[in-house]
Amino acid sequence: MNKFYDSLMEPDRRSVQDVALKYARTLKRDYERLLNAKVTSTSPYYVGLSSEMGSFTHVTKRVALVADTMLLSDHGVGEVHELGIQTHATPTMITNGTNPLIFFDEHRYGIVTRDLAELGQWILDAEPLLRSGLVWYGPVFTQGSPARSSSASVGFPSPDPLPSFTDRSIDFVVEHGRAVDLATAKPLASRVVRPVLEIDLPFIDGLSLSDFAQVTSEEFDSYRQYRDFMRSRLLELDDALEAVESQVALERIALAIRDEVNAATAEMNRAARSRALSHAGAVIGTTSAVLTAVQPEALQGALATSAVLAAGAAGLWPTIQAFADRRPKHAQGKWHYVWVLQRKAAR
16 A cells, blocks of 8 residues: 555645556555465454445444455446456467567456546545555456467457456455355344444544544554454354353353443544544544344355345345345354444434
């Protein structure tokens, strides 16, 4: 992220569409390396399941307290914006030949997003958060079929339609078992869904995203201690959910989380009353949040059976329940955890 933002000169920032395209081109070169590095790290991704572009700012402000690294994505909904052509050299030995011929596989590639300008503006406004690793945008790339030409050939392949894509953000739900969902209805308890606690989650409101990002990055260490606490409690939940006295164990953990969030709320209130922030219009907002444990096969099955689910076009929880009803067998393994945030907030 630092590499990308350091490369943005002042003229580059004047076109938000160009910012979005440059971001995608920059990440494309290092995308697999970035993903593999995160897999081996100790802090998991939180994936925004219902994070269509219009809710990026909404989600970004509300998860800073509880998420390690928030990965937002358009989930492949929107138009394809072509980024260029990638060329891969492939040395090929010909029978009875002395030197290999080099063939080039050339692919047109692009990014899928609903609103390129809105994405570019979010990337600029959230710069301090992306630089510090609190949040980032995971592009959904598309790639055209290759057109092979020998080393003697020149020119680009003829235009071909960009085919379907794979939404890598869903892979991180499977890998890390952490997600955030925006919903209008609370998830109901069932065999595969266990609500752990309901709480008013605090966040700094009344500031533009750029001001919020600056304040949050400056208070990074304060946020980190709460996230570290939350991470340790989520690890304890795995044992509690399978315990003989499961409900007692869950209540004990829920009480500890409530106490910690209440302490965070008091600290945020003190910060919001400071002269600098109060003059900027900062207030403390709260959003109703439900921390929910979901059996992995139910969540993954729901995502796999609903192609438009992640874009918010269908309800996550009815889809999970429908999947569970069709697959009654209980599967062992670690639970996944989803913070369900209500779309409305109070001040």
